Amino acid sequence: MAKVRVGVAGYGTIGQRLADGVAMQGDMELVGIADLAPTLAIRALRENGMVGANNVKYNLYLVGGADKAKFDALDIPVAGSFEDLCGKVDIMLDSSPGGVGAKNKELYEKMGVKAIFQGGEKNSVADVFFHGYANYEKGLGQKYLKLTSCNTTGLIRTVDCLDRAVGVEKVAITIIRRVADPGDYHRGLTNALQIDKAPSHQAVDLMTIMPHVEATGILVHTPVTHGHIITVLASGKDGKKITREQALEAFRAHPRIRTVTIDEGFLGNASLFKYARDLGNRRGDMYEIGLWEDSIVESGDDIMYAINIPQESVTIPETMDAIRAAMEMQPTREAGTAETNKYLRIGRFK
C-alpha cells in the first residue's frame, strides 16, 4: 500500500516535532516542510545536511513572502514553493503561527488537500475538533481537523481514560501553566504568577470534545519552561464513587500516560524533562504525559490527581492519529492509536 504523503507547514517548535513524527511512521512519507525564514530550526537542519529523524531527508519549501536569497546565502537547499509542496501531498499538517493556518486553508481547498490544524487556530477552521483517544471516529474521512492544544490533549487522555473505565460526569481543573518553551525569548514572566479569567479555555475545549462531561477550571501562569502541571478533580457518573485503585489501574494501563512516583526521583516537571533527555529521545522530547501516583487522592466520592504535560511534544501522537483518521488508514480508535504508538515507540516502558 502506498504511503500517505504528508507535508508540514511551519517548522517551529511544533512543526519540527510533527515532521519528526511523520518521519517515524512506517506508513507515511514526509514530502517536505515549509517555512518563511532561515530560523535556528532551519539552520540546525542545514547543519545536519537536511537530514532529520529516522535519517529522513527533509525537503524545504518556501511560503509566500520568503526571501530565497537569504536561504541561498546560507547554502540551504530549497525544493520549491509552498504551493509546490501542497501539490505533492495528500494531507498537510499546519503548525503555522496562530491565524496563518486559516489563511493557508484557502490554498488547501484550492489544491484539494486535507489538513490538520494545531490548537492555535480557531475551531471554525476545521470540520472536527479532534482527539485520538476521545473521538477518533469523528475524524474518519474528514477534510479539516483541528487538534486540541497541548494541555487539553494531555488532560483529555486522563479524563477519557477514567471515563471509559468508570464513568466521569464532571471535572474541575487547575492548570499550572509554563509560560515559555526552552529557547523562547518572545514571551516570559519573571518572578510572577499570572491568573487568567475563569473558566480556562481548556475546560471549555474538553466539553467540546467530551460533551457529556461538565468542566470548569482556573489557569495560573508560572515562570518555567518544562511542562505544565494540571490538577484534576473528577466526579463519577451519576454520583458514583471513583476509588484511588480504580483510577490508578486505569491510568497504568494507558499507553500515553506514564505513571511515576516522587520516590523514584520524579520530583516535578524538570525531572520528567531530564528523564526524556536521559532516554536519548530526539530533542529530549517525551510523547507521554506524566501522572504522579503519589498525587492521587480521594475527595469524598471524587478523585483528584496531578499530571505533567510536555508541551512541545504531547500533541504529536494525537496528530499522527488524526492523519490516520482523516486518511481512513485505520477504521477505529483502537487501531489508529495503536499504529501511532507502535511507530513512536510509545508504551515500550509499560
Add this chain to the structure above:
Amino acid sequence: MAKVRVGVAGYGTIGQRLADGVAMQGDMELVGIADLAPTLAIRALRENGMVGANNVKYNLYLVGGADKAKFDALDIPVAGSFEDLCGKVDIMLDSSPGGVGAKNKELYEKMGVKAIFQGGEKNSVADVFFHGYANYEKGLGQKYLKLTSCNTTGLIRTVDCLDRAVGVEKVAITIIRRVADPGDYHRGLTNALQIDKAPSHQAVDLMTIMPHVEATGILVHTPVTHGHIITVLASGKDGKKITREQALEAFRAHPRIRTVTIDEGFLGNASLFKYARDLGNRRGDMYEIGLWEDSIVESGDDIMYAINIPQESVTIPETMDAIRAAMEMQPTREAGTAETNKYLRIGRFK
C-alpha cells in the same frame, strides 16, 4: 487598663512583622525582641536607631548562645537575656526557626508566661491549634496556642467565610506555592515545578481547625517569591448548591479578604505585592489575602475560586487575635478580630 506585655522570640521574616504588629496595637506593649545574631534584620533596626513600627523602640534581648561581642562591635544595644525578656512579659510570640520553639517552651513554662507558636512547630507544642476567625473561642484563656501556617490561615479565612454564609462540607485545593521570600538565599528552585505527596498538610490542617469539613489537596512548588496562589473547590453542606453570587457577597464582606479583578490590574501575585508597596505599607506588606472575582466559577453545585496568600504577613492579624484570646482581652471572635482589624487598619479599603 494595663496593656498586655508582649515579647517576640526570633526576629526573622515573621518575627519582624509580629513585632511591628504588636507595636501597632493600642492595647499591647512590645516589651522586646530576642534573637541570636546580628542579622540583616537587626542591622536594619540598628540603622534606624532601634525604632520600629509606630515609632516604638524595639529592645533587643539575646537568646542563649548569642555572642554579645558581635553586637557590641556593631554598636547594637542589648537589653538583656532571653530569660530577662520572659520575666517582663505576659505572653511570648515565638517565631524561632522550626523546632526551637518547642525547646523555648520549657523556659516559658518555667517562667509562667503564655506563648503563641507559629506554623513551623509541631501541633503537640500547643494546647490549641488556632485561627482567629474559625475557632477564636477555643483559644480563650489558653496557655499555649499554635497558629496555622500562612497558606492555611488564608485558606481558612475563605472556607470559614463560606461556611458561615452558606455551609461547606468538603473542599479540594491546589496550592501553587512560592518557594522563597524576597531576600531568601537558603532555599530556591530554578526553572522547575516540584510536587509534594498528596494530601497537602494544609488540607489536613484545615480539617483539624474545621473538623466538620472534609479536605484534601495537592501542592506544587513554583520558583517565585511573591505570594502563594490557591485554587479551592468547595462543596455545600448536604449537597446544597453554592452560587457565584453567594460566594462573592460573602467574600466581599470579609475584612481580611480583598476581592480584586484582573481588569483593575491585579494580574497575579506580583501585582498584589506591588500594590502593597504602592500603598506605602511598612515593608510593603499586606495583611489581607487577595481573592480574584474573575476566578469564581461554578462547577455543578460546587464553587471554585482562587486566592493569593502574602506569605510574609498573612498570619500577623490572626496572631494578634490569638493574643487577645489567650489573654482574654476580648470574649468573642467578633470582638477579638474587630479589635485587631482596627489597629492594623484592616478593611479600610472596603
Add this chain to the structure above:
Amino acid sequence: MAKVRVGVAGYGTIGQRLADGVAMQGDMELVGIADLAPTLAIRALRENGMVGANNVKYNLYLVGGADKAKFDALDIPVAGSFEDLCGKVDIMLDSSPGGVGAKNKELYEKMGVKAIFQGGEKNSVADVFFHGYANYEKGLGQKYLKLTSCNTTGLIRTVDCLDRAVGVEKVAITIIRRVADPGDYHRGLTNALQIDKAPSHQAVDLMTIMPHVEATGILVHTPVTHGHIITVLASGKDGKKITREQALEAFRAHPRIRTVTIDEGFLGNASLFKYARDLGNRRGDMYEIGLWEDSIVESGDDIMYAINIPQESVTIPETMDAIRAAMEMQPTREAGTAETNKYLRIGRFK
C-alpha cells in the same frame, strides 16, 4: 524663600518615586501629578486618601486622552488637566513612557516651564544630559535636562568617585541586568540569559557625561527583578595604578554608595532589596547603590569591583539634584547634592 513648584508627569514606577522624592524636599512643593488612567498606582493613592510621602496631598491632573468618567466612577478626585498642572509649576519631572516626553515638551515650551526627562527619552530632547555628581554645573539654569538611566546613574557615581580620587582613564563594564520590576507583567524572561550587541548604551552614555573616560561594555539580561549588578574594570589615568585601598576609601566616603560585605549577609541583589524593606523605607526603596567590598580586586594596575543598582529608585536623588541645578537653587555640585542627601536622609548610615 518660596518653594520651587514641581509637577510630575506619569505616575508609574519612576513617577511615583519622583513624587515621593519631591514631597520629601523641604524647599520644593509637589504641585501635582499627571496620568492617563486609574492604574494600580493611582488606586493605591486613592486608597490612602490621595496622601503620599511625608503626608503630602498628591493632586491628580489628567493628561490628554484620559477618560475622566473612569476616575469619577472610582471616586478619585481630579484637580484639572495636564495643561492646568503645567500652569502652576516652575518645573516638570517627566517620567512618561518613552517617547511621550518628547511630545510633552511642546507643551512645556508653550507654557514656559522647565523640564527634566528620564533616561527613556532621546538625548536630543534636552539641553544637557545630567548627573548630579558628575556634571552638576552643566545643568545650572538650563531649561531641559535629561537624567542618565538607572544603570548609568549608579555606574557614574562610582566612576566619578574614583576619578576624583585617583583619576580614571578607561572602564570596561559587564552589566547583569534585571529584566523587570516587581509587579511587571508586560516584559519578562524565563530561564534564559539574553545578550545585547556590544557596546552597551550605558558605556556610551558614560562617555557623554564623562568625555575624558573611554568606556565599553557588554550587557546580559537575567530573569530577576531586584537590582542590576554591574562589574567594572577601571584603569587609572596615564597608566597609574589604582590600589584596592584607594578604591575602598573613596567608595566608603561617598554618600550615595553603600559599601557592603557578604559576611554581613549581603549575598546579592535580593539581600539589598530585603534590607531596604526592613529599613521601613517607603515602597521598600533604596536610594544608594550597593558596592561589595569583597568584590574589589586588583587586575594588574586596574581595579575591578561590583555594584548593585536598585533600578526603581536610584535616579531619584540625581533628579532632585537636577531640579536644584535647573532652578539654580544651589550653585555647586557639593551644595546641590548635599541638600538632596539631607532631605532624602541619604548617608545617615555612614
Add this chain to the structure above:
Amino acid sequence: MAKVRVGVAGYGTIGQRLADGVAMQGDMELVGIADLAPTLAIRALRENGMVGANNVKYNLYLVGGADKAKFDALDIPVAGSFEDLCGKVDIMLDSSPGGVGAKNKELYEKMGVKAIFQGGEKNSVADVFFHGYANYEKGLGQKYLKLTSCNTTGLIRTVDCLDRAVGVEKVAITIIRRVADPGDYHRGLTNALQIDKAPSHQAVDLMTIMPHVEATGILVHTPVTHGHIITVLASGKDGKKITREQALEAFRAHPRIRTVTIDEGFLGNASLFKYARDLGNRRGDMYEIGLWEDSIVESGDDIMYAINIPQESVTIPETMDAIRAAMEMQPTREAGTAETNKYLRIGRFK
C-alpha cells in the same frame, strides 16, 4: 591496535556524558559504569535496554554501599562490583560527587589503574591539572589527571586560542553563572543574583594552567539552567593591542568555539540550548562553547568578548583528550585534540 579500556565512576550529569563520549571514540572501549543507586539516569538506561550512545551496551557495576536488591527489584542487570570494573580497565573517569573521587583513588592506586578526575575534586588528587588545548603535553603518560571545571574549560579555550594567536598577558572575567542543571532540585535560586567573594576560582585555576597569564574575576550566580555566560577582557602581551579582527579570526578557526551572532537568532544561552536540541544531539548537548561575534569590542588596547558555556557537556572533549594524553595514544596536543574532535564530530559546522 587494542582499544583503550575505560570505566566511568558516577553516572550523574557528567558521568552519563562521559560514558556517551567514550562510547563514541573509535579507539576506546567503554567497559562499564559504576554507581550507587537506581537513579533516574540508571532507570532511563534500563528503559533503553542498557544501550547508550552509539548503540553501545553500558555494563553497570555497583560501588560499595549499593543495595543490589533495589536494582534486582527493578530488573536492572548488574555486572559486578566497582572493584571488578577497576580490574578490567586501563583508566577510570571519575565523576563521583565531590570528595568521593579522592577516596576512590585509593582503589585506583591499589588496582594500578590510571584515573581522570573532574573539577569537583581538589587539585591535590592529581599529578596534573589538565586542559586539552592549553597543556596536553603535561598530561602525557601521567597517572592521575584532573580536568578543569566547566567554566574554566571553556574560558581557557578562548584565552589559549588568543594567546597562541596574538599573545595574552592578563585577563579579567565576569562569570554570569547558571545555578542548576535542567532537572536539578537540590540547588536553586529564586529571583535573586548572588555574588561570590572575588577573585573567582576560575580565574585562579586559569593561572594554574596558564601561569604566564595574570587573571582575576568576579562571579555572580543567576537563576537559570542553560549555560553560563562569561565576559572576558584580555590584554595583549607586553601591552600589544589586540584588534577585533585578530580575535575574531582566531576564534572562528578554533574547532571547539562556535562563533554565533544575535541576528542569526542566538539571543542568549537558551538559544544555544535549543539549537543543540534541534541538532538532534544526544541529550540535547553541545560540546562547543558559543562566542558572540556581536559581543567583541575593543577597550583601548584590550579586547572584550562574551562566551556561553554548556555546563553539562563542555568538559567531555577535554576529558577524552586527557585519556589520550594519559594513555599516550597521541603524542601532541594537535593530534590528541584532533582525534577527539573527529569522533565527537566537533567542528563539522565550520
